[in-house]
Amino acid sequence: xxxxxxxxxxxxxxxxxxxxxxxxxxxxxxxxxxxxxxxxxxxxxxxxxxxxxxxxxxxxxxxxxxxxxxxxxxxxxxxxxxxxxxxxxxxxxxxxxxxxxxxxxxxxxxxxxxxxxxxxxxxxxxxxxxxxxxxxxxxxxxxxxxxxxxxxxxxxxxxxxxxxxxxxxxxxxxxxxxxxxxxxxxxxxxxxxxxxxxxxxxxxxxxxxxxxxxxxxxxxxxxxxxxxxxxxxxxxxxxxxxxxx
Amino acid sequence: xxxxxxxxxxxxxxxxxxxxxxxxxxxxxxxxxxxxxxxxxxxxxxxxxxxxxxxxxxxxxxxxxxxxxxxxxxxxxxxxxxxxxxxxxxxxxxxxxxxxxxxxxxxxxxxxxxxxxxxxxxxxxxxxxxxxxxxxxxxxxxxxxxxxxxxxxxxxxxxxxxxxxxxxxxxxxxxxxxxxxxxxxxxxxxxxxxxxxxxxxxxxxxxxxxxxxxxxxxxxxxxxxxxxxxxxxxxxxxxxxxxxxxxxxxxxxxxxxxxxxxxxxxxxxxxxxxxxxxxxxxxxxxxxxxxxxxxxxxxxxxxxxxxxxxxxxxxxxxxxxxxxxxxxxxxxxxxxxxxxxxxxxxxxxxxxxxxxxxxxxxxxxxxxxxxxxxxxxxxxxxxxxxxxxxxxxxxxxxxxxxxxxxxxxxxxxxxxxxxxxxxxxxxxxxxxxxxxxxxxxxxxxxxxxxxxxxx
Numbered sequence: 001x002x003x004x005x006x007x008x009x010x011x012x013x014x015x016x017x018x019x020x021x022x023x024x025x026x027x028x029x030x031x032x033x034x035x036x037x038x039x040x041x042x043x044x045x046x047x048x049x050x051x052x053x054x055x056x057x058x059x060x061x062x063x064x065x066x067x068x069x070x071x072x073x074x075x076x077x078x079x080x081x082x083x084x085x086x087x088x089x090x091x092x093x094x095x096x097x098x099x100x101x102x103x104x105x106x107x108x109x110x111x112x113x114x115x116x117x118x119x120x121x122x123x124x125x126x127x128x129x130x131x132x133x134x135x136x137x138x139x140x141x142x143x144x145x146x147x148x149x150x151x152x153x154x155x156x157x158x159x160x161x162x163x164x165x166x167x168x169x170x171x172x173x174x175x176x177x178x179x180x181x182x183x184x185x186x187x188x189x190x191x192x193x194x195x196x197x198x199x200x201x202x203x204x205x206x207x208x209x210x211x212x213x214x215x216x217x218x219x220x221x222x223x224x225x226x227x228x229x230x231x232x233x234x235x236x237x238x239x240x241x242x243x244x245x
Numbered sequence: 246x247x248x249x250x251x252x253x254x255x256x257x258x259x260x261x262x263x264x265x266x267x268x269x270x271x272x273x274x275x276x277x278x279x280x281x282x283x284x285x286x287x288x289x290x291x292x293x294x295x296x297x298x299x300x301x302x303x304x305x306x307x308x309x310x311x312x313x314x315x316x317x318x319x320x321x322x323x324x325x326x327x328x329x330x331x332x333x334x335x336x337x338x339x340x341x342x343x344x345x346x347x348x349x350x351x352x353x354x355x356x357x358x359x360x361x362x363x364x365x366x367x368x369x370x371x372x373x374x375x376x377x378x379x380x381x382x383x384x385x386x387x388x389x390x391x392x393x394x395x396x397x398x399x400x401x402x403x404x405x406x407x408x409x410x411x412x413x414x415x416x417x418x419x420x421x422x423x424x425x426x427x428x429x430x431x432x433x434x435x436x437x438x439x440x441x442x443x444x445x446x447x448x449x450x451x452x453x454x455x456x457x458x459x460x461x462x463x464x465x466x467x468x469x470x471x472x473x474x475x476x477x478x479x480x481x482x483x484x485x486x487x488x489x490x491x492x493x494x495x496x497x498x499x500x501x502x503x504x505x506x507x508x509x510x511x512x513x514x515x516x517x518x519x520x521x522x523x524x525x526x527x528x529x530x531x532x533x534x535x536x537x538x539x540x541x542x543x544x545x546x547x548x549x550x551x552x553x554x555x556x557x558x559x560x561x562x563x564x565x566x567x568x569x570x571x572x573x574x575x576x577x578x579x580x581x582x583x584x585x586x587x588x589x590x591x592x593x594x595x596x597x598x599x600x601x602x603x604x605x606x607x608x609x610x611x612x613x614x615x616x617x618x619x620x621x622x623x624x625x626x627x628x629x630x631x632x633x634x635x636x637x638x639x640x641x642x643x644x645x646x647x648x649x650x651x652x653x654x655x656x657x658x659x660x661x662x663x664x665x666x667x668x669x670x671x672x673x674x675x676x677x678x679x680x681x682x683x684x685x686x687x688x689x690x691x692x693x694x695x696x697x698x699x700x
Contacts, residue, residue, distance in 0.1 A: 018641020
């Protein structure tokens with residue numbers, strides 16, 4: 001009697017969450033338990049997958065962007081996981097090679113899921129760049145061993161008025177490829193998370209590219225108008241209609 | 246004033262209370278990252294010896310972060326109740342450990358809570374084993390109320406966490422129904438919004454309130470948006486039961502979360518003004534977690550477990566309904582593996598309970614930490630024995646919005662059954678009335694999915 005009735009199983013139509021699983025006593029049915037173990041194994045492997053920077057650079061150039069590369073100070077993946085301070089700091093030589101060109105800075109960093117960046121950064125940008133208009137970045141900086149705050153260092157070196165960071169979020173079981181976008185006004189090292197605006201879970205099946213691009217463009221326009229970012233800047237556009245009844 | 250202890254022929258000296266507490270802490274990656282951990286196993290145990298000899302009164306004379314620099318320190322010292330402290334004021338930290346394990350009973354511990362500072366509690370935790378943390382916490386009784394009664398002896402409550410990657414109302418509603426059918430939701434039905442906007446928060450609040458009213462559930466709902474978002478939602482007339490906020494143990498980490506003590510007080514007043522509680526008026530819900538201060542570069546050289554305990558001093562000022570550490574969420578740079586997460590979860594529960602909080606734990610890990618479901622099963626069972634007020638209930642243990650693994654509705658049922666625990670009494674009566682559990686895997690007619698728009 002592990003399988004739930006169809007009415008309960010049907011809840012799965014409405015969500016990617018693990019609902020309607022059935023039960024074996026108070027435990028999970030064997031099939032469901034092993035499906036979980038498989039997803040965890042894939043997510044664990046995704047954390048350690050490297051970013052194919054050559055392929056990403058080609059795709060970004062295809063959008064008309066100049067492309068630069070920066071490494072963080074984390075020497076390897078194991079150190080990266082235990083030392084976020086190294087992932088926030090850029091390799092000095094790489095930073096010195098960046099031009100001080102102002103405008104909007106764009107960092108595309110591996111973060112905790114290179115898979116997310118590899119799959120979704122370019123389609124998101126293809127939707128977002130036309131909406132950004134004069135605030136569109138002209139250059140993409142590919143960052144490896146990167147944490148979000150590495151964008152502050154890049155933005156300062158580039159002399160940018162704001163920085164958009166696209167980065168792989170930590171893999172979940174059903175979503176090993178969620179992309180995050182963090183936007184920070186007047187980037188410089190020392191900015192706190194409360195001074196950023198975040199759009200998370202960007203992927204097909206999560207927040208779609210068109211919707212994420214629209215939110216990104218709205219936030220960038222408001223930041224440039226109000227000259228600030230973070231908790232003081234809320235997304236005050238009307239929400240989609242509520243569930244009926 | 247300094248502290249010292251000789252161990253194995255080597256004399257180890259510690260300049261300050263802050264240094265002593267940090268060096269005495271069982272190893273975790275976050276303290277190593279901050280550069281405050283002991284340099285050797287011998288130094289760690291020497292610090293524990295020196296800490297055990299320290300009179301508890303010393304904690305009232307030496308602050309780990311200066312009074313002038315930090316409003317959490319001022320909150321702790323200005324709010325200390327000397328009369329409540331009197332029964333243990335003659336003890337050292339080591340003597341306090343013996344007292345907690347021995348003669349202290351539930352009534353004595355409840356009376357003592359206002360007389361304890363977070364640093365005292367963190368200090369004694371550092372010289373305790375897991376078994377000690379469990380057995381002392383199990384003697385603590387903390388009861389809070391809003392639409393039901395949480396924390397009664399023999400109960401274990403569950404936050405139903407129906408997160409959705411896009412805040413899709415049908416996705417949230419489906420996860421809520423799944424959880425209710427598996428007996429979860431007495432602590433709160435609480436959604437983390439994917440997008441922290443006022444309009445989206447109001448939409449989710451209205452959804453949760455509709456579900457609660459359609460099924461007539463004696464529980465409370467919460468959208469875990471930023472406190473300023475929730476205040477705006479209250480001003481717009483939204484049905485807000487609880488105000489949520491992440492908090493930490495220094496003024497700087499709270500600033501990094503975009504909050505101040507005054508803002509939290511304003512938020513509580515706003516929620517109280519709605520008078521939505523039916524059996525009590527505990528209206529605040531806080532989450533914490535070791536490592537947040539270091540993450541915000543606001544740790545002042547204090548170890549992460551001591552700062553975590555200081556966050557509980559912030560929490561208790563606002564008489565919360567719920568407080569939980571999200572113990573494994575922050576990542577391996579703070580708690581690297583199952584062993585570190587397990588100990589930290591039990592420390593946090595122990596410290597919160599001793600300070601008088603309705604302490605729950607989000608037993609959890611991320612996929613970049615070296616941990617798995619076996620580690621969570623062990624910690625959940627230990628916390629159940631320790632009398633944890635509530636744990637999380639996430640469909641299949643997999644949070645598809647926040648991308649981490651917590652405990653499932655099934656896990657909560659299993660630990661309740663193994664330990665003979667019940668839900669909050671009002672909620673248990675509702676489960677009986679609705680026929681949940683009695684009919685196995687069927688959906689009772691009173692919980693028809695169509696009633697909440699899932700046709």
